[in-house]
Amino acid sequence: MSEVARALSERGELVLRRRAGDGALELRVNGVFVMDDRETSSEELLALVALRGSPSRLLVGGLGLGYTVRTLLADDGVREVVVAEIEPELVQWMRDGLVPSVLDDPRVSVVVGDVRDAVGLEQPGSLDGILLDVDNGPDFLVYDENAAIYESSFLALCKEKLRADGVLTVWSSSESSALETAVRAVFGRCEVRPVPVELQGRDETYYVYQASS
């Protein structure tokens, strides 16, 4: 294991490291595995689901290693992607080239801060999609403050900022009936997509929750 970068923020310790065995780049927060660059299918699916509505303007929270944003940018119909990322160091690491960058694309703008504030600043009906992948999901939080992101009052704010037929997608590392219920309460329906993944030799399932306004 070799360390690529380390930073201390208000929320704790952020580490970017390269694994010895498979050479994967791995992001950890407060010692907890967040993601790597080997198994990125669920981060990409989060975007692919949102792209089905031919969106033009989307908001993504958070940046991570950039796979969700990169998948959106591969679609020529996408004109603007606002990315909310709470950790300034992570944005800087990408700007410095420690992580392959998605920030050079002129369609991308970064808001360094909480995705709840970034969504709050948007005009009603101004977004075609909101994609939320800021934590491990409601049941395995890295940051306790993120619990509110999976609750109905914030989901209702998201709905207000989406245009008619705009899409909400939410990533979770585990199946959560509370999240499904909250999405359904706000949007009237919720599709749950299990994504089988292989994590360093282990079979796991991640989940993408999806609803339209």
Ligand SMILES: C[S@@+](CC[C@H](N)C(=O)[O-])C[C@H]1O[C@@H](n2cnc3c(N)ncnc32)[C@H](O)[C@@H]1O
């Ligand atoms: C799992 S990663 C996102 C992975 C991303 N989908 C990708 O494709 O690489 C979660 C990211 O959300 C950020 N984050 C955590 N809480 C946040 C919040 N409340 N607002 C904005 N970003 C947040 C973390 O710093 C981290 O970069």
